Amino acid sequence: MAPIAVTPRTGPARMAVWTQSLQQRLQLWLQAIREAYVALLPLTVFGVMANTVALIPYSPYVQWMTTHWGPGWQASTLRIFDATLGLMGLMAAMVIAARTTALSQAHDRRVERSTIAVAAVAASAFLLVVLRQPFDFQVLGYASALQSILVGVAVAELMRLLGRWLPKHTRMGGVDGGISLQNALHMTGTAALTLLALWLAHGLWQALFDGVLGPLLGRLWQGFLRQQPGGDVLNFGMVLLNQLLWMVGINGGQYLYAVSSASGLVASADVLYSSHLISPAFLNAFVHTGGAGATWGLIIYCITQGKDPSLRRLAWYSVLPAMLNMNELLLFGIPLVLSRTLLLPFIAAPLLSCLIATCAHTLLGMPLDGLRVIWSVPVFISGYVMTGGWSGVAVQALCLLSSTLVYAPFVRQLETRRIQRNRGYFKSALEVLMSTEFEAHADTLDRADSVGEVARCLVRDFQADLGSSRVTLAYQPQHDAQGRVVGVEALLRWTHATHGPIPTAALINVAEECELIHHIGTWVVQRACEDLAAWQKAGYSGFTVSVNMSPVQLHSTTWVQTVRDALRTHGIHSKDLDIEITEGRTLTNTAQADKTLAELQAMGLSLSMDDFGMGCTSLLYMHRFKVYAIKLDGVLTRNVLHNPVDQDIIRCVCRLGHSQGVHVVAEFVETTAQRDLLQALGCDFFQGWLYSPAMPADQIPAYLDAWHTATPTAPN
Incomplete structure (x- = not known):
């Protein structure tokens, strides 16, 4: 045999593969950064609330707190701030490293590193990078946001790459500790090399900055200062740089104020407005309403005019943090960070607010002679306190209106893109959940990818809809060879509020991983018995109702009682109810499963095997229990006219x-020729669109009137 020729990849092809791989890693890093900051949001909110409580500039309030909580109440409250926001840089580095590792391992489908160990290494690396002499506590907070992002991602990636290169210590499997000791020894080497690499990289960067970049930036800065820019120009420049830094995930305010303060360009905290310096109090009150980017306007538009339900929910969740001028939930939830769609309004809205407030003060005489407020004081309150009247409130309201109008067209564009993208994600995830390769115990709900996200969404939304008009039963008739109706199969139908009809197979596959499958089973059997009772009361009888049961329910100690209660509640005879057990999932031979089947059969219920032909477990159950009917899987019946193998089976x-x-029931019968061949092969009953699609319960009586019902006849 001649050797197979392998065409080497060309340079452009290799570049395309490398570019695609880099894009995937960038997306993973961005997702990890976003999820990390969202995960830390409770600490962020708690820290801001503590800071607000400690620094409210209202004398009667301060006196009341001192009287009831003692003279040290402010220091105690600020310790909460130091323990939350004060450590945000350190905690962000740890969580970003852990999330990057978790997402990487989910993508690679293998677990190689402990996320806890990676987070610990990230903490050490972060301290190695930011600590200086003398020690400044602020370097552990938002002032080092950039370092936390870089360190978190770098630690995760270095430990991922080094972990595949270093030896695994597999010979340690026989000593005490086993695999845990193997992992510990392996992680020790990767951790040491990671810390060494980051220490060297930081040292090289520091030398480059001190020797080249630092002096260059210093000369540029001195040149800018010689131009003697006014306070208004500095304010606008501060806002612009702040927004640009936030767009890449850096807390621009903390970073810029630290740099500018060292140059003497920032007015003191007691100054509400300066004509020649940056005025933080003025910018916080009139520009950063809702947080960086004047995002109160974004929130207002999403709540009042937004069409995307997820965006609207996110906006509602952001209201409380926005009252304290915090918007991390929006920054990393939408996300605004690295968003091309919202880049322009994120920069333009605060600049326009700055222009409005500046004109109101310098041209229209808005007073700024009130009390000082801190950045977390809610909008309108800060305006009233700083101006000593309603003029500040009016200007803030105008700023909110302008920012809402600026965001409006861009949010509409964002919603359109999100809807298209989410539809694509949702469709592809559903295909995975319905695929024949889908594993019954794949831990789908724990997956960190889009499939896991959609699975969790299905569980959450179905639980909310169960009991509403969005969840219904449809019934598909079953006919015998003479055309008489011998039964109807109850089929679950769910119409999602956003995504429309959801395939039942996808929902059941996910529900079988949690308690939801038992809630579904209870609801289905109750509703089916209720509908059957209504039909029988109207005079329609002589047919059975089939209800699907997941093999997972066989392990429930309460399922038999659930069925018994449904029959008793609605006055249904057990002979009129057929329980179909799906073979597509593994039927385990546990004591509880055998007990459940025996008790169901002892009640007089018919037991049928659904999807027969997908496995071999049905044969075992036919050997151990009396089976009323077997339903051929659609894989066998759809192509029976053209596939001799299917005919033989x-x-x-x-x-x-x-x-x-x-009895043998053929599903997916769609043509007369198909039905005739299936009958010739020995099938007794037929179900499919040749007769009727599944229909609502209220249409069954009319259908029965059009066909004569009959008691099933025994097979030959």
């Missing part, structure tokens, strides 16, 4: 069923 199954006195 169906013929064998029918012979087996008839020898045991079991």
Whole structure:
């Protein structure tokens, strides 16, 4: 045999592969950064609330707090701030490293590193980078936001790459500790090399900055200062740089104020407005309403005019933090960080607010002679306190209106893109959840990718809709060879508020991983018995109602009682209810499963095997329990006209069923020729669009009137 020629990849092809790989890593890093800051949001909110409580500039309030909580109440409250926001840089580095590692391992489908160990290494690396002499506590907070992002991602990636290169210590498997000791020894080497690499990289950067970049930036800064810019120009420059830094995930305010303060360009905290310096109090009150980017306008538009339900919910969740001028939930939830769609309004809205407030003060005489407020004081309150009247409130209201109008067209564009993207994600995830390769115990709900996110969404939203008009039962008739209706199968239907009809297979596959499958089973059997009771009361009888049961429910100690209660509540005879067990999932031979099947059969219920032909477990249950019917899987019946192998399989199954006195039901019957061949092969009952699609319960009586019902006849 001649050797197979392998065409080497060209340079452009290799570049395309490398570019695609880099894009995937960038997306993963951005997702990790966003999720890390969202995860830290509770600490952020708590820290801001503590800071606000400690620094409210209202004398009666301060006196009341001192009287009731003692003279040290402010220091105690600020310790909460130091323990939360004061450590945000350190905590962000740890969580970013942990999330990057978790997402990487989910993408690679293998667990190689402990996320806790990676987070610990990230903490050490962060301290190695930011600590200086003398020690300044602020370097552990938002002032080092950039370092936290870089360190978190770098530690995760270095430990990922080094971990695959270093030896695994597999010979340590026989000593005490086993695999845990192997991992510990392996992580020790990767941690040491990671810390060494970051220490060297930081040292090189520091030398480059001190020797080249620092003096260059200093000369540029001195040149700018010689131009003697006024306070208004500095304010606008501060706002612009702050927004640009936030767009890449850096807390611009903390960073810029630290740099500018060292140059003497920032007015003191007691100055509400300066004509020649940056005025933090003025910018916080009139520009950064809702947080960096004047995002109160974004929140207002999403709540009042937004069409995307997820964006609207996110906006509602952001209201409380926005009252304290915090918007991390929006920055990393939408996200605003690195968003091309919202880049322009994120910069333009605060600049326009700065222009409005500056004109109101310098041209229209808005007073700024009130009391000093801190940055977390809510909008309108800060305006009233700083101006000593309603003029500040009016200007803030105008700023909010202008920012809302600026965000409006861009949010509409964002919603359109999000809807298209989410539809794509949702569709591809549903295909995975319905695929034949889907594993019953794949821990889908714990997956960190879009499939896991959609799975969790399905569980959450279905639980909310269960019991509403969005969740219904449809019934598909089953006919015998003479065309008489011998039964109807109850089929679950769910119409999602956003995504429309959801395939039942996808929902059930996810529900079987949690308690939701038992809630579904209870609701279905109750509703099916209720509908059957209504039909029988109207005079329609002589047919059975089939209810699907997941094999997972066989392990429930309460399922038998659930069925018994449904029959008793609605006055249904057990012979009128058929329980179909799906073979697509593994039927385990546990004591509880055997007990459940035996008790169901002792009640007089019919037991049928659904999707017969997908596995071999049905044969075992036919051996151990009396089966009323077996339903051929659609994989066998759809192509029976053109596939001789399927014909042979169906013929064998029918012979087996008839020898045991079991009915054979063919599903997905769509043409007369298909039905006739299936009947010739030995099938007894037929179900499919040849007769009718599944229909609502209120249409069943009219359908029964059009067909004569009959008691099923025994197979030959």
